Amino acid sequence: MTSSLKSTLNWFSAIVGAVIALQAIYVAMAGGWDITLSRSWILCGAVIVALLNNLLADKRLKSGDLPSGPFKVALWAFDLLLIVIFVIATLKFIEIMRLIEETLFEYETADIAIAFAGVLVLLETTRRLFGLPIVIIAALGILYCLYGEYLPGFLNHSGFSLNRSMQTIWYSFQGVYGLPMGVVLQVVLIFVVFGVVLEGSGASDALIRASVALTGRTRGGPAHSAVVASAVFGSMSGSVTANVVGTGSFTIPMIKRRGFPAATAGGIEAAASTGGQIVPPVMGAAAFLMADLTGSAYTTICIAALIPALFYYGSLFASISIQAGASGIEPIPKSERPPLNKQDLVACLLFVIPILTIVFVLVMGRSPALAGFWAIVAAVILGGFNKRNRENPRVIWEVLKKAGRACAWIIVAVGCIGVILGVLNLTGLGLAFASVVAEFSEYSLFAALLTTALAALVLGMGMPTLPAYLIIILVLGPVMQKLGAELIPTHMFVFYFGVLSAITPPVAIGAFAAAPIAGAHPFSTAIAAVRLAIVGFIIPFIFVYEPSLLLVGSFDLESFVRVSVSLAFAIWLINTAMIGYEGGNLGSIERSLRALVGVGLLIQVPALQMGLLVIGILIVIQRRMQARRKDTQKL
Template identity: 50%
Template sequence: MPVTDSLAKACGLLAAALGLGLALQAIYSAYFGVWEPWFHRSLVVGISVAVVTLTTSLVSRHKPKRRLVAACLIAIDVAIIAVVTLALERLFNAYEHVDDIMLAYSAYDLTVSLLAVLAIFELSRRLFGWPLFLFSLLILVYCLYGDHFPWIFRHSGFSLEQTMQILWFGLQGVFGMPTGVVLQIIFIFIVFGVLLEQSGAGAALIRIAFFLTGRSRGGPAQAAVVASALFGTMSGSVVANVVGTGSFTIPMVKKRGFSGPFAGGVESAASAGGQFVPPVMGAAAFVMADLTGYSYLSICIAALVPALLFYLSLALSVGLEARRLGIRPTPAEDLVTPNRRDWLNGLMVAGPIAAIIIVLTMGRTAAMAGFWATVTVLVLAFLINPDFRRKPGRVLGMLAAGGRTGATIVIAVAGIGVVLGVLNLTGFGLKFASLISVIGEGNLFLSLLLTMLACLALGMGMPTLPAYLIIVLVMGPAIRNLGVPVLALHMFVLYFGVLSAITPPVALAAFAAAPIAGANPFTTALVAAQLSVAGFIIPFVFVYEPDLLLILDFDLANFVWVMVRFGAALWLTATAFAGFERLSLAPWSRIGRLLCAALILPGFIPVSLAACGLGALIVAYDMLLRQKFAPRETLASGSAAHGKRN
């Protein structure tokens, strides 16, 4: 066995052992509470650094053939772990004096702490690519040299000692609020999600989804929509959702006659939507409850209708594409029929979700709900899955996997903690808020549009929770000044943070789906964004019409009016983008439908009613008059031609 392979195996075993320790501390903390913040946060960050370094070691990633190159790569990884360990030792040493405003740090303290912060940036690059790394590095440079920046970016500048006192030796940087929230609430749900996924529930959900949608025109494409919605209850990452369900659904979608970009696009869009679906919502629901002051159950209720509308729109788009291509329902002999084991494995999803709801309605903490959900899935796995009874040691491997997954989130939020520390130190968040207020003064729509663009930019390349956190922390002062209910704005931020995963040019979900679909990543991203057009509209709707969230001054009559308007706009928009209804739509019809949808949504009753009437006339013309006078053979050949061109 080559030396690099032996080393990779040893690194994997050590990472598994450390991951197991992280998972066990998450379970302990969920039940008994977190330890002393300084010690707990620093210890978990240190172990997470070791885990991520081992699992993303440069030797295993690059597999160099020359021993000298391999030795250099190993030295870099060892240096990362060593410098973080030394920096933590200096942190522990200064702990008793950390509140002393006269405390001075030596050059050695500042050097190792700075290198530790840079090491965390490097690990975030390995995990999530260059966007988060470059953004974090720019923020650090901005803190140190802000006196040389132009315009609103200028500040007085801070010394290295002032900077590291906040970012490393204080509770406003690496070990600040984001890290604390992860340890208090999120880590246990990450462990729960991995246990649920590896217990056999994931495969069962996919088979059940195919069974439920098999007789529809979209067939496997609709199954991808349903499976991704269900899988979203387990996964806190759009990309993980794509890989988890897409490897099975995308080939079947293509087999039914859909194009590669469409197969990858529908999986990417559906996987993104899984992060909006209660009760887990990519673990962002628990953080949102903490930040907004609303209860967790209120967050879930508020998220329900928008999530259903998103998936209704996606299912409609899939059905229109299937009709356009002339794709028939799946033949009976090809239908996937779940067996008894699949239905039993489905209980491993229903049971923990029920446990979460019961514990929360009893008034206990979200962490306690995560603890009992984890216990429930383990008990059900042993009762239902005979593999667990034969090999109970599998649980240790699953816990280790949960710990390793949690470590990646810890690294991400540690880097975000640096961003938060710099924003607090420099006051840039308030300046940015003032800029948006000035640009969008008196115009809520323009302010929301600017906020949307900022969310799409800041969320690029990150899982749901880190994306939501970094956007809320950067945009917080700005969105609070918009005069809109805080819950609606946090939901607004969550939606666009998630949708950044399918928005070109950095659309990680589409880039993950494209190789499976054998398609161009950029084309796949464009298809995913087109299929998710409702997701770009829904946040604006519930900001202007909070009744859609059910818990903000709910009025039934207005809710019905909003749903009628949105339903009409949804149909017009979906058919316009698809270019098809019962037959191909003329360009004037597509443009007219989009204009009518745009006029329906704002809610001015005379304008909305007039737009609804005009939209109905366009639909009636396309569905009745054109079909009546068009030769039947032309319609049939047109449908076939579309299929061939695709």
């Protein structure tokens, strides 16, 4: 009986997930439908999929054993009860929203109780997917609504009953079903589906083969191929864990075989996969969300993201090359390099053409959602030329199931963020917190940036990037702009730290996904990933102070050249100082000097940068001359 019940639940979950994915495609093609029905039922479907894929009966007990017998059935009954409660809460939301449109409405105790139960189910679902941190924040927000009148200082408000709180959080478009949910359903989901379709078509396999062939001559070899593959695939998928598992299962073992330590191999993949979300043109769907929030053209966002992304991955390449040199790793012998044959070149079209399709449709002035739709059409057609797909039509069903699960995860996270936004809208805490940050920062932009970066890292832990970006930019974005930051650099700054939270301890979800594949400790893998990606934590501060790096807004060619050259030298000096190698092992004094000059080059004072550039060039020249003398002596 239990096995048949489990099978039935799995099928039901798969069908609901497939429907969510199909409706995302339909909305992208034909436009949205009634917001009350769409937002409520899609969230309801997402909760059902999430709960059925994370049943309590499937969790191991403290003893390490799975529940069995009557206890297991009781756990299933509890999960089914949660689903029933959420369906009832969804129906009640639809009923009351219709009544509000037609007449004045007075909430009854039962209405509030149902709404509160729905919120609790949403929080429990979020906990199973993403852990406690974001759930604790949402729960504290609800308590703050109820008891904030007893708190001191800027936290104090007039006090709101549970009735009034649920009216905003559940029975309105200012909370769970608010604007972020609408943006995700209309713009983001189609690109989540696109990433899964592209992976299912075999594009990721072709991408990895091409990356390995192109980087075979470098010292890093497979490590550099992981960087290339993860940059491209990560931009399309928007999921760090999917990127790590999808490309890492192939690249991490290769990196280890080349002689890199296990933690470093996992860290390389985690850092490369995380950075995929900052790479245009898709940026894990963030480009379209950012364009919508800033009122900027999509092409403007892509141009702004280009140079920082190149610096991020350039730094990864440099760090890997230096590490390979320090470990005595040589390039892969030519005889062992897999050649790119005609079949591989044709296979590369599986990911090249869909990306070009997105760019073409957007340049034609059509919506991002429609661009995602046609990209999926292109990916499906090209996938049909793959013999493996033709022989296994079931791959379509598997892709729809996987896409539905990926969409459900994002939707549940945004629903939980909606609880927090409802609290902020009701209590005015967002404005109060923003004013306190401004006072705490003493009108210092740098202090505000540090506060914002920390908040983004904390809120992003274990969460998808887009929801973390949404909540921070809505609360702290105005403060940064008030203190002098431009609009697009502000959004980019928050987004970068939301992305980098995936490799930041203690949660570091990207590193935790890479560690088992590498056979390394998750925390060691996270430390390695942060060290490799250290420039990613620095770049956002630079483009806030020097927006010219983004090529948009107040662009100045002289500033752009100065900042770019300084940053390039800083990247090289800091990486060689951290690893302690450049053509030979570096002494402690030289490492310290390189670190000081590298950090100094990041300070946006033109006169200081010019002086340190001269010193940096002399340091590099001196090291190269010393290495040549050693080579001559050996001969």
